[in-house]
Amino acid sequence: MRKIAVINQKGGSGKTTTVVNTGVVLARTGRKVLLIDLDPQAHTTIHLGLEPPSVNNSAYEVLVGKLPIQQALATTQEKGLFLLPSKIELASAEIELVTTVGREAVLRDALKNLRQHFDYIIVDCPPSLGLLTLNALTAMREVLIPIQAEFFALEGLTKLLQTIEIVQQRINRDLAITGVLITMYDERKNICRDVARKVKEHFKDKVFRTRIRENVRLAEAPSFGKAILDFAPSSHGSEDYQKLTREIIRQEEHV
Amino acid sequence: MRKIAVINQKGGSGKTTTVVNTGVVLARTGRKVLLIDLDPQAHTTIHLGLEPPSVNNSAYEVLVGKLPIQQALATTQEKGLFLLPSKIELASAEIELVTTVGREAVLRDALKNLRQHFDYIIVDCPPSLGLLTLNALTAMREVLIPIQAEFFALEGLTKLLQTIEIVQQRINRDLAITGVLITMYDERKNICRDVARKVKEHFKDKVFRTRIRENVRLAEAPSFGKAILDFAPSSHGSEDYQKLTREIIRQEEHV
Ligand SMILES: Nc1ncnc2c1ncn2[C@@H]1O[C@H](COP(=O)(O)OP(=O)(O)OP(=O)(O)O)[C@@H](O)[C@H]1O
Ligand SMILES: Nc1ncnc2c1ncn2[C@@H]1O[C@H](COP(=O)(O)OP(=O)(O)OP(=O)(O)O)[C@@H](O)[C@H]1O
Ligand SMILES: [Mg+2]
Ligand SMILES: [Mg+2]
Numbered sequence: 001m002r003k004i005a006v007i008n009q010k011g012g013s014g015k016t017t018t019v020v021n022t023g024v025v026l027a028r029t030g031r032k033v034l035l036i037d038l039d040p041q042a043h044t045t046i047h048l049g050l051e052p053p054s055v056n057n058s059a060y061e062v063l064v065g066k067l068p069i070q071q072a073l074a075t076t077q078e079k080g081l082f083l084l085p086s087k088i089e090l091a092s093a094e095i096e097l098v099t100t101v102g103r104e105a106v107l108r109d110a111l112k113n114l115r116q117h118f119d120y121i122i123v124d125c126p127p128s129l130g131l132l133t134l135n136a137l138t139a140m141r142e143v144l145i146p147i148q149a150e151f152f153a154l155e156g157l158t159k160l161l162q163t164i165e166i167v168q169q170r171i172n173r174d175l176a177i178t179g180v181l182i183t184m185y186d187e188r189k190n191i192c193r194d195v196a197r198k199v200k201e202h203f204k205d206k207v208f209r210t211r212i213r214e215n216v217r218l219a220e221a222p223s224f225g226k227a228i229l230d231f232a233p234s235s236h237g238s239e240d241y242q243k244l245t246r247e248i249i250r251q252e253e254h255v
Numbered sequence: 256m257r258k259i260a261v262i263n264q265k266g267g268s269g270k271t272t273t274v275v276n277t278g279v280v281l282a283r284t285g286r287k288v289l290l291i292d293l294d295p296q297a298h299t300t301i302h303l304g305l306e307p308p309s310v311n312n313s314a315y316e317v318l319v320g321k322l323p324i325q326q327a328l329a330t331t332q333e334k335g336l337f338l339l340p341s342k343i344e345l346a347s348a349e350i351e352l353v354t355t356v357g358r359e360a361v362l363r364d365a366l367k368n369l370r371q372h373f374d375y376i377i378v379d380c381p382p383s384l385g386l387l388t389l390n391a392l393t394a395m396r397e398v399l400i401p402i403q404a405e406f407f408a409l410e411g412l413t414k415l416l417q418t419i420e421i422v423q424q425r426i427n428r429d430l431a432i433t434g435v436l437i438t439m440y441d442e443r444k445n446i447c448r449d450v451a452r453k454v455k456e457h458f459k460d461k462v463f464r465t466r467i468r469e470n471v472r473l474a475e476a477p478s479f480g481k482a483i484l485d486f487a488p489s490s491h492g493s494e495d496y497q498k499l500t501r502e503i504i505r506q507e508e509h510v
Contacts, residue, residue, distance in 0.1 A: 043407055128383065150474050152296070155297075191471065216446065
């Protein structure tokens with residue numbers, strides 16, 4: 001079972017878009033996939049066509065110990081794709097858990113109660129390095145970092161890498177960065193080529209060969225509650241996420 | 256003196272770009288302007304060509320009471336434009352201030368020690384609704400909300416408006432939303448027109464007539480440490496921020 005946390009505290013770097021579209025493509029290949037929405041904004045939940053206010057059981061009830069995870073799982077329109085949904089109350093879990101012993105490991109322990117087998121668990125993280133993100137880093141084994149090809153994107157990376165390092169040393173020795181993904185890439189813009197070059201220099205072979213191109217269909221798909229594969233199957237966005245998922249699958253042999 | 260907080264907890268909505276470019280245009284009209292970088296990412300500081308690590312005195316020292324604000328002010332390449340710079344240590348001010356009595360009013364009190372007169376004070380806020388943003392909402396009288404013309408941009412607004420309302424009721428009766436700005440707008444994309452229409456329906460006459468168009472020069476300017484007026488004076492970005500600033504100046508008679 002692969003367990004991947006999609007993280008970048010910089011807002012708008014393409015985390016939710018990556019989680020939803022990679023999840024759907026993986027499910028289309030017949031793999032069993034669980035997506036976990038750990039963002040109180042609930043964007044993965046919305047992107048998959050669910051309404052957070054109408055969600056009863058969510059990641060919030062699971063993290064504060066009110067409900068075993070199995071009972072909070074929701075099915076999606078995609079066969080083989082399940083979701084642990086989110087809602088705005090999840091923001092208060094960060095405060096409620098502050099005094100809990102081993103507060104970073106609450107999600108890891110909750111996942112032990114899963115009753116069904118998944119080939120992939122993928123977590124969408126909020127744009128911060130708080131307790132919710134630390135729970136993802138403790139529960140998962142792999143980190144996928146989406147980076148928008150814009151100037152400020154490189155600024156925040158040091159803090160992200162420091163946080164991952166501390167978690168590796170103190171809490172989760174198995175954790176490793178297995179992929180860095182360039183998103184919203186436009187070949188015609190100097191700034192995009194600049195940033196992509198710097199990311200490649202820094203992360204070397206961890207950078208996916210696939211770059212997700214800037215594509216308006218990817219920005220439209222969430223408002224229709226659909227993944228790009230369904231919303232615009234022949235778009236660049238759909239091509240790129242299928243290509244990326246093939247790279248992720250090829251990693252199965254050696255991660 | 257106008258005091259404006261530029262706020263939106265959604266990352267990448269155009270806060271820093273708006274603060275820097277509006278500040279520079281205002282200074283060009285002969286007004287005395289103070290920009291305050293309240294984001295530990297220090298993007299306004301970087302965008303104005305300063306290096307945070309080499310900054311000794313910053314917003315951090317001012318907020319934790321180590322230094323009067325006057326001594327932390329930095330000059331910029333622009334005559335009449337001053338900056339209270341930021342650095343990564345500012346992130347720990349949020350933690351250090353948690354037990355301070357009246358912790359939301361620390362910036363408001365620090366500003367009382369300003370020794371010079373400014374026509375405008377504009378604060379760049381971090382992408383969150385934590386203590387730093389609350390300090391901006393307590394110290395300022397006006398709120399300018401940049402909204403990126405993308406689907407998820409509307410999702411987070413409720414929480415932002417709730418936070419502004421609580422501050423108005425409990426701490427700062429004078430606070431008012433005086434402008435909502437559509438950023439990264441592309442007339443050719445349905446999603447942009449949709450979002451702009453919804454924002455107009457919701458905020459009515461608070462929405463600036465000027466929309467900041469998607470313009471790659473605005474994305475490049477920060478990497479050169481320059482405002483758009485200097486980096487690409489005849490670009491759409493430069494035109495739009497000049498037009499926006501004219502609207503902001505016209506508000507002077509009635510805010
Ligand atoms: N390749 C792309 N081309 C065009 N638009 C994109 C692309 N990828 C994502 N978007 C859009 O950009 C916005 C930000 O993307 P997304 O929500 O995936 O980022 P995020 O990192 O999850 O944001 P947050 O930090 O707020 O959770 C969304 O409106 C999304 O639809
Ligand atoms: N109109 C525009 N057209 C193209 N790019 C833009 C535009 N406005 C801002 N940008 C770019 O988009 C990115 C996000 O903008 P900016 O940094 O101003 O947002 P922010 O709200 O301050 O982000 P954060 O929440 O991280 O502080 C930056 O790389 C910026 O250069
Ligand atoms: Mg997201
Ligand atoms: Mg900013």
